Amino acid sequence: MGGDEVFRIVVGVDGSAPSRLALEWAVAEARLRHGDVKAVTAWQFPPVTVGMEGLVHDPEIFPQAARRLQDEALRRVDCGDVNVSGDVVQGSAAGVLLKAAGNADLVVVGSRGLGGFTGLLLGSVSTQVVHHSTCPVLVVRSRTGDEA
Template identity: 70%
Template sequence: MGGGEGFRVVAGVDGSELSPFVLEWAFGEARLRRGQVRVVTAWAFPPVTVGMEGLIREPDIFPQVARRLQKEALKRVDSEGVQVTGDVIQGNSAAVLLRAAEDADLLVVGSRGLGGFTGLLLGSVSGQVLHHAPCPVLVVRGRSRASGKE
């Protein structure tokens, strides 16, 4: 967990509709504990099979899009009074977040991100970090579409 530099919160942001809620919780906890927030966005090249290599014409677009998504999510929340850093890291989302959480006191993630299985109760990344994180994990859920409740 974090050293003597104050309470450290890592927030996983992927540009999904839960990203602003993840950041609100992360900044709220950091304010309460006089801590800091490290916003982490993971990105990876899409899987490519034989014969599809030519589809990725601009490989630099992936980290650029990840940076833009992180920046847009940060614009939507109040970070005043909290030291914040942002990292955009290539790799599997769960692995990137677990590495980032190695010196954290809290890891905040959404319950579902941009993956294709939106009907699952808990996403694969949040499930993996819950089971393997070296610190407490806060999983932020969105509002129910049917009831409008959280």
């Protein structure tokens, strides 16, 4: 980051409690660094819909649901004077976050998302981001360790 450049933070938002904490942390850090936050939400068609187009009456239901989820998360955080933008992208969560973080100074993720393996310390997305990001990564956990 140069002298007059803005510190850019990318944060993954999936509606889970850890992602809400990650968003709060990203906004607080951006406030300290006079930076910007880009909240990124990824969505994919469920595998069962592939080849069954007749069963999905409105293909826009998935990106619309992702946008509502992100909008709700952004409403719950006091962004104050921090410039926060949102992006909803089709693709795998890790891939979308890694691409978005390509020109970021920091990427922030929750320790676990909405996956079903509740005993894991790190979820699959946070693990992939930690291992493959080209910028620093911060993984946010709750203070109590209760990720529900």
